[in-house]
Amino acid sequence: xxxxxxxxxxxxxxxxxxxxxxxxxxxxxxxxxxxxxxxxxxxxxxxxxxxxxxxxxxxxxxxxxxxxxxxxxxxxxxxxxxxxxxxxxxxxxxxxxxxxxxxxxxxxxxxxxxxxxxxxxxxxxxxxxxxxxxxxxxxxxxxxxxxxxxxxxxxxxxxxxxxxxxxxxxxxxxxxxxxxxxxxxxxxxxxxxxxxxxxxxxxxxxxxxxxxxxxxxxxxxxxxxxxxxxxxxxxxxxxxxxxxxxxxxxxxxxxxxxxxxxxxxxxxxxxxxxxxxxxxxxxxxxxxxxxxxxxxxxxxxxxxxxxxxxxxxxxxxxxxxxxxxxxxxxxxxxxxxxxxxxxxxxxxxxxxxxxxxxxxxxxxxxxxxxxxxxxxxxxxxxxxxxxxxxxxxxxxxxxxxxxxxxxxxxxxxxxxxxxxxxxxxxxxxxxxxxxxxxxxxxxxxxxxxxxxxxxxxxxxxxxxxxxxxxxxxxxx
Numbered sequence: 022x023x024x025x026x027x028x029x030x031x032x033x034x035x036x037x038x039x040x041x042x043x044x045x046x047x048x049x050x051x052x053x054x055x056x057x058x059x060x061x062x063x064x065x066x067x068x069x070x071x072x073x074x075x076x077x078x079x080x081x082x083x084x085x086x087x088x089x090x091x092x093x094x095x096x097x098x099x100x101x102x103x104x105x106x107x108x109x110x111x112x113x114x115x116x117x118x119x120x121x122x123x124x125x126x127x128x129x130x131x132x133x134x135x136x137x138x139x140x141x142x143x144x145x146x147x148x149x150x151x152x153x154x155x156x157x158x159x160x161x162x163x164x165x166x167x168x169x170x171x172x173x174x175x176x177x178x179x180x181x182x183x184x185x186x187x188x189x190x191x192x193x194x195x196x197x198x199x200x201x202x203x204x205x206x207x208x209x210x211x212x213x214x215x216x217x218x219x220x221x222x223x224x225x226x227x228x229x230x231x232x233x234x235x236x237x238x239x240x241x242x243x244x245x246x247x248x249x250x251x252x253x254x255x256x257x258x259x260x261x262x263x264x265x266x267x268x269x270x271x272x273x274x275x276x277x278x279x280x281x282x283x284x285x286x287x288x289x290x291x292x293x294x295x296x297x298x299x300x301x302x303x304x305x306x307x308x309x310x311x312x313x314x315x316x317x318x319x320x321x322x323x324x325x326x327x328x329x330x331x332x333x334x335x336x337x338x339x340x341x342x343x344x345x346x347x348x349x350x351x352x353x354x355x356x357x358x359x360x361x362x363x364x365x366x367x368x369x370x371x372x373x374x375x376x377x378x379x380x381x382x383x384x385x386x387x388x389x390x391x392x393x394x395x396x397x398x399x400x401x402x403x404x405x406x407x408x409x410x411x412x413x414x415x416x417x418x419x420x421x422x423x424x425x426x427x428x429x430x431x432x433x434x435x436x437x438x439x440x441x442x443x444x445x446x447x448x449x450x451x452x453x454x455x456x457x458x459x460x461x462x463x464x465x466x467x468x469x470x471x472x473x474x475x476x477x478x479x480x481x482x483x484x485x486x487x488x489x490x491x492x493x494x495x496x497x
Contacts, residue, residue: 050478054098056148056197057338057473058429061293063388065431065476070494071458072434074446078460079492082480085122088115088487091144095484097477098151099170101125104484105158107133107144112160114149116173119478122491128173134162138192143468143486146195146289152221157205161193165207167224177224181287185209185217185229188285190308190333197291199303201316206294206303210287216305216314230319232312284308288335289384290348295341298363304346308333311348313361313369323361323371330354336384342411343392345374349382351400356380356387358414375414379407385427386473388435390449393417395435397425406437408451420454423447427473438483442470462490 051059051066058065071079089106095117096103102117108127112134115127136142149158155176156168163181168174181187181194187209199206204218204227214229290306294316301316310329313322328348329335339348349356355378359371380387380398387396389411398407398419406423409416426439434457435447442465448455462483472484479495 052098052151053475053477054096054151055200056094056096056150056291057386058475061199061291061338062340063386063429063473065429067476067479068432069496070432070434070476070479071446071496072432072448074458074460078444078458079481079494081463082491082493083122084463084491085117085124085489086487088484088489089113089144090486092141092146092471092486093144093484094148094473094475095482095489096149096151096156097475097482101170102482102489103149103151103156103158103170104489105145105147105149105160106487112145112162112164114156114158114166114168114173116156116170117489119480122489126173128166128168128175130158130160130164130166131162134160134189134193136161136193140469141192141471146192146471147291148197150198150200152200155221157198157200157221159194159196159198159207161189161195163187163189163194163209165198165205165219165224167205167221179219179224181207181209181217184226185214186211187214187287190285190287190289192289192334194287195289195336196287199292199294201294201301201303204316206292208287208290208292208305208307210285210308212286215286215307215312216292216303216319218316218319228319230314230321232310232324233321284333288329288333290335291338293339293341295346297344297361297369300363300369304339304341306335306337306339306348306350308335311339311346311359311371313346313371322369325357325359325371325373327357327373327376328354337382337386337396340387340389340394342389345411346371347387347389347394347411349380349387349396351381351383353400354378354381356382356414358411374412377409377414377416379414379416379419380409383425384471385425385438385440386429388428388430390430390435391451393449393451395428395449397428399425403440406447406454408454410451417451418453422456423454426470429474429476431476436474436476436481438470438472438474440469440471442485444474444481444483464488 057063089108093105116125167176218227292305311325330350330352347358357376394411404425424439437445446458475482481492
């Protein structure tokens, strides 16, 4: 059959349209509206990303200097990036254009909070949360704010110290607020308000939750492994006032913390929402324990003390996967998995499945992929990536070529941001460490690279204090 010129043009147009649709299907972007992404598990829905990096790394799309100090990783939504910084003596929330990084607005939360500790003293570490046309953030001094994402105007504000008798942790508050339905969940860490729920529209208190005194020394360990060096689970815990977790056996209490300062019940983790046996609940790693409370009224459901280290420096967000909750901390502690069950009376029990000292996750976070748990194992002295079987805690591999750092997952690849600043692309594998590229950022600061990497809409974001770098990681 001989085609006319018009028919040939028509077919070419159809072929071009089909090719365009194929590209659209193969490259799908998604926002990153809160800490650890849409589902708070450090997994991006983006596809069509580079599966290997060239020797020089992916292309730099844009950079922004002068953001101010801090380890706050950005949230990305509605064409904007949102984050926290200390700048010119003030603690601020900022908004940038996703297209080119141009600053759209900044809002002061008041004076920057003086830091007692030398580490991470530059500024805030939490990530704001975007919900519709509003933005929610928690400042280092306990300020909770709701802002308009359009212009940064304050809609309402509360304070975890003034309103709920919260005590600042040693490194101040670094929590990222959880928005669940009509509630904002945060952790004042006071004796009368371990967690609170606020009405996200008005800031009014819905409930405050506290641990019952009768539960203060309970632990779950029915399947404790013989010979595990952490058998102190049923004994007394080390002295919280000492730097070494092995220096004592006294059960820590809510009184004095590091340097004789009042001890906060809050740590540095951010809560997650889960559903178990028809019960919506919020899970949080506090200064003393991994806990679960009922979403509707804040009533206490269960606790598991073992993953919390003696100093209360518990940073990583808990994981809920395959019916188990896992949490971990560093300083000689480790991580444990519990299975949540509900008895006939409706009471929940947290039964330990395993505990391992091979996942002492400091603050880089952990991810479960195809039944394998990935995370950095190590504390102040460094460390490196480890891969464990999530169901059993068995070590699958550890590799020093993957240094301690923060993780995210996108399009069949792990992104590791090392504390020294190196970015490493990793193909997940239960058998061994498989590297698919690495690069060094320009103009590296002297501060540890503690801000977690973020991927949204085909872009990789890396923050280094006042510098924010945007890399194009889409396949061309």
